[in-house]
Amino acid sequence: MSNSITFRGGVHPLHGVHEGKAATCGQAVIDYTAETVTIQMGMHLGAPSTxxxxxxxxxxxxxxxxxxxGFLGLPVHASVSGEVIAVGPVxxxxxxxxxxxxxxxxFKDEWVDGLEPLGDVETAPVEKIIPAIKNAGICGMGGASFPTHVKFAVKEGQYCDTIVLNGAECETHLTCDHRLMLEQSKRIVDGLRAAMRALDVKKGIIAIEDNKPDAIEAMxxxxxxxxxxxxxxxxxxxxxxxxxxLIQVVTGREVPTKKLPLDVHVIVLNVGTAKAIADAVIEGKPVISRVTTVTGHVNRPSNLRVRIGTMADDLIAACGGISIPEDQVGKIVMGGAMTGFPFPNTTHIPLAKGNNGVxxxxxxxxxxYEEDPCIRCGRCVEACPIGLNPFKLKYFCxxxxxxxxxxxxxxxxxxCGSCSYICPAHRRLTASFKAMKDKIAAEARKGKG
Amino acid sequence: MDNRFVKGLLRDNPLLCLALGVCPALAVTTYAVNGLALGVITCCVLVCATLVSCLLGKVSSEKGQLALYMMVSAAFAAVADLIVKANFPELSAALGIFVPLTAVSSLVLSRAAFAVDNTPGEAVADVLGMGIGYLCAMTVVGVVRELLAHGSVFGAAILPGGIPSIALPAGGFLVLGVLMGVFKAIVGKKDEEEDAQA
Amino acid sequence: MKLHLTPAPHVHSPQTTRALMGNVLLALAPCAVAGVVIFGAPALVLMAVSVLSAVAGEACWQRLTGQKVRVNDLSAAVTGLILGMNLSPRAPWWLAVVGGLFAVVLVKGLFGGLGDNFLNPALAARAFLLVSWPRYLTTWAAPLAADAVSGATPLANPSGYTLGQLFLGNIPGSIGEVCKAAVLVGFVILLCTKTITWHIPVSLTLSTLVFCGLLGYNPIAAVLSGGVLFASVFMATDYVTCPMSTKGQLVYGVGAGLLIALIRKFGLYPEGVTFAILLMNVATPLIDRYTKRRVYGYEKEAKA
Structure with missing residues (x-):
């Protein structure tokens, strides 16, 4: 079943403990609707909406x-019906x-009038698909939150011949995509087909890691x-x-430095995004909910289908609350262990479109851990999927x-965090690279603007 | 420490800071007396050559002055070699070709370049400082090396034995390197304090 | 709620520096035991003194220079033990002290501590001791005997020992390197704990085999004599001084094997391993420079 081709480098975090997924991958998604939602204006990559x-x-x-x-802007939609009680910074x-x-x-869930369903994806008018995607406020649901209609904007001289759906879910602890593939497989394929028709693409590949054989079967x-x-x-x-x-292993192509996947004629979408596309095309509905994995030391680790903007403390409460005494809680992370963001000293934080786990x-x-001196063991060099020299780069950063x-x-x-994960001396490699990247990007922006 | 003389002694010590004249240092400092002797010889050649060159005044071009300096120092080196051979035969045998090689010592070459670019007064202060600095450094290195390698200081036995490899060039590098580090640490600290005040 | 606000990743591999060094100590144990069995108490004393002086030396140096004392990462202990295993069982105890201090202070500490040494500390110390007091390091003991015998090791007298004796270690030689069976056990331990990869030991051993054979020695006996196997598993694989990429490591092993053969055939010393590996240590930055990997998204070498 498993493909023998793989990319160089990489690590196996939490390998012996089933990557933390065992607690949630076997149960069905539970619907949960909170009493209040706080919907951010800037959930997508781009200027915050007004x-x-x-x-x-x-x-x-x-x-x-x-x-x-702006160019990367997206409309934002109410994920529940009710009264607006606050508009301000959170x-x-x-x-x-x-x-x-x-x-x-x-709790009435009254849909707004004027939804424009286009019907079955195979018969929907092709030229209306991408506008429908934009109007539904769809952005990448895998975490990056890039506006999808901009991803589909194929410029003069470019073309796309393959759309890849990312069902890999390689991060630790997260199983939301896994469950989505088991329970909404048809919708996901519908979304893929809609995207393929909109861009006149002949090939659609759904890539799934082989630790999810049931999802592979379902898809x-x-x-x-x-x-x-x-x-x-x-x-x-x-x-x-x-x-x-993903692109390298699925299509054999490499995205050249500073270029985008579209430059090698590929577009990659998360399976959750594909489902959102299907909802937007078939029923004309905007993005109002997503599946999020809540796991770790909670009483009932589960995947919850929640409305966009649900507060994280409501999510944790919906899972029975934290299962250990408060003074023993060390960290709460939004996302998986390799790339997730730590919560500040509160869980009263709203969920955005791209937040896939708590x-x-x-x-x-x-x-x-304290940083120890580098012992030049070379594990970081071996682990880097891009082929960098993390130990050397850290000195410069x-x-x-x-x-x-x-x-x-x-x-x-x-x-990706692979180097920091594997480093025996606990050197904070990834964090210093991220800081340097931000610094260089800021300098570049200053130079331009 | 703006004084050129004091600089040559400490902050810009040729052997311990600028790494000038390292080859003779490694070769002869196996015994302290040899180190001291070559230090004295080098200092004398350096000072004499500078004095004479400055007295001869500014000759045509810069390159010309440099060539003149080299010739004068070669002459003094030859004189020094003859003096040592005549009066201190065992020392001459121990120091070997390093006495005449003083003529082309990197120390002399670099001081020549300095003398050409600066006033005679500065040049003399510089070589006095550098020469005495070199002399002291050679003696110190010689003492340390002799103590570690043979267990004696200026011939007087102090320790029962020593680490023979210190007498080899490899050992010489080790000792020199460590001494450079120690010296830099001491002088460097003083420098930092002064720079902080300035 | 007081939460840790630290950046991703939030999980970490269980392999820490201390764990890796611990694995090396574990892998050295069979050789240590074999050394004591074959040479008796003097071997134990030498190894113990070596470890103690290395650890104490590093602790003192770190204290003196105002750094955090990190001897519990066990790297000094590993250096000390390997140095001890490289000594002849007849060597005086103070040799181990001098060597241990040389290794951790001069070769490691002065250059910046763990990760910054440019030579393998134990090996450099051994070279220093060899050059300084050659007679102590070339006086051998016959195995399981109490008296000194400046007898010929297999390197000096190749035909005097059978392959079996060479393999099990019932021969004169340094404490840790005689029992090749124990070295192999150590190699397996290091591989299974994923502490090292096979590239350097295998390439070094095979290269020695080939080049010694080409130069007229019995290839199997050449590999089983002296410290080739021990060095290939424990000394050439020192992280800091070997290349980072597998391609580089293979080049390193082949180069070391060639040098071992050349030094043994044409050089002054019967044992070429020490200097061969030291020379390759010095060549490592060059090897690293020319075996850099291609970065994803670039057609060729991207950087300076």
Whole structure:
């Protein structure tokens, strides 16, 4: 079943403990709707949208509550029906003061009028698909949150011949995509087909890591008879789900440095995004919910289907609360263990479109290691899927040497965390690379603007 | 420490900071007396050559002055060799060709370049400082090496034995390197304090 | 709630520096035991003194220079033990002390400590001791005997020993290197614990075999004589001084084997391993430079 081709490097985090997925991969997704939702204006990569509602307004489910701003802008929609109780800055996982609209749920789930369903994906008018995607506010649901309609904007001279659906879910602890593939396989394939028709692409490949044989089977069944769609199992290794590695293993092509997948005629979509596309095309519905894995030290680790903007503390409460005493909680992370963001000293943080997991770690698991001297063991070099020299790069980044760091290709780092994971001396490699990348990007922006 | 003389002694000590004249140092400092002797000889050749060259005044081009300096120092080196051979035959045998080689010592060459670019007064202060600095450094290295390799200091036995490999060039490098580090640490600290005040 | 606000990744591989060094000590244990069995108490004393002086030396140096004392990462202990195993069982105890201090202070500490030494500390110390006091390191004991015999080791007297004796170690030689069976056990332990990969030991051994054979020695006997196997498993594989890429490691092993053969045939010393590996240690940065991997997304070498 497993493909023997793989990318170089990579690691197997939490290998012996089934990557932390065992607690949640076997149970069905549970629907959970909270009393209030706080919908951020800037959930996507791009300028935050401008709210078009005020405190006191009554909104319906799916009603547009913010207008897109700029080239990468996306509309934002209400994920519940009810009354707007706040429009203002809130603390989010990355931003201490991000603009958001808070709605009190009236639990009536009244859909807004004026939805424009296009019907079955195989017969929907092709030229209306991408506008429908934009109007539904779809962005990447795998974490990067890139506006999907911009991803589909094929420029003059470019073309796309393959769409790859990322069902790898290589991160630890997360099983939301796994469950989605088991329970919504037809919708996912529908979304893929819609994208293929919109861009006139003949080949659609659904790539799934081989630690999910039931998902592979389910998607194979759903893909049977669908034109141009096939399922490809992949060897399980982190970060197989990284875009660059995925494209390399699935299509054999390498994305050249500083270029995008579209430059090698490939578009990669998360399976959750594909499902959102299907919802938007078939029923005309915007993105209002997603599946999120809540696991770790909670009483009932589960996958929850929640409305966009649900607060993380509501999520944890829905899973029976934290299962260890409060003073033993070490860390709570939004996302998987390799790339997730730590919560500040509160879980009153809203969920965005790209947030796929909440994991609670105990104090023992959250040990802060001190950095030891590099022993030149070379494990980081072996582990890097991009072929960088992390140990060397760290010296340049720590010294603030932007020029040398650039020469040693720090901008090509995909911040996967493999090097930091494997380093016996606990050197904070990934964090210093991320900081240097941000610094170089900021300098570049200053130079341009 | 802006004084050129003091600089040559400490901050810009030719052997321990600038790594000038390392080859003779490694070769002869197996015994302290040899180190001291070659240090004295080098210092004398250096000072005499500088004095005479400065007295001869500025000759045509810069390259011309350099060539003149070299010729004068070669002459003094030859004189020194003859003096040592005549009066201290065992020393001459121990020092070997390193006495005449003083003519082309990197120390002399670099001081020649300095003398050409600066006033005679500065040049003399510089070579006095450098020469005495070199002399002291050679003696110190010689003492340490002799003590470690043979267990004696200036011929007087102090320790029962020693580490024979220190007398080899490899050992010489080791000792020199460590001494350079120690010296830099001491002088460097003083420098830092002064720079901080300035 | 007081949460740790630290950056990703939030999990870590269980292999730490200390764990890796611990694995090396574990892998050295069979050789240590064999050494004591074959040469008796003097071997134990030498190894113990060596380890103690290395650990104490490193602790003192780190204290003196105001650094955090990190002897519990066990790297000094490994250096000390390997140095001890490289000594002749007849060597005086103070030789082990001098060697241990030389290794951790001069070769490791002065250059920046763990990760910054440019030569294998134990091996460099052995070279220093060999050059300084050659007679102590070339006086051998017949196995299981109490008296000194400046007898011929298999290197000096190749036909005096059978292959079986060479393999089991019932021969004169350094404490840790005589029992090749114990070295192989250690190699397996290191491989199973994923502490080292096979590339250097195998390439070094095969290269020695081939080149010694080409130069007129009995290839199997050449590999089983002297410290080739012990060095290929424990000394050439020192992380800091061997190349990082597998391609580089193969080049390193082949080069070391060639040098061993050349030094044995044409050089002054009967044992070529020490200097061969030291020379390859010095060549490692060059090897690393020319065996850099291609970066994803670039057609060829991307960087300077």
């Amino acid at each position: 709210p078009t509602v005020q405190v006191g307004d009554h909104v319906k489910l799916g009603q547009q509550i913010a207008d897109p701003v 603390q989010t996982i990355l931003n201490p003061a991000a603009m958001a609209v808070t709605i009190k749920n009236d 194979r069944r759903a893909a049977a008879g669908r034109e141009g769609v096939e399922v490809m199992p992949l060897m399980t290794k982190y970060p197989q789900g990284g875009e660059k590695q 994991v609670v770690y105990s104090e023992a698991e959250a040990v802060d 720590d010294a603030g040497d932007m020029k040398r760091a650039g020469e040693w290709c720090v901008m090509d780092c995909v911040v």
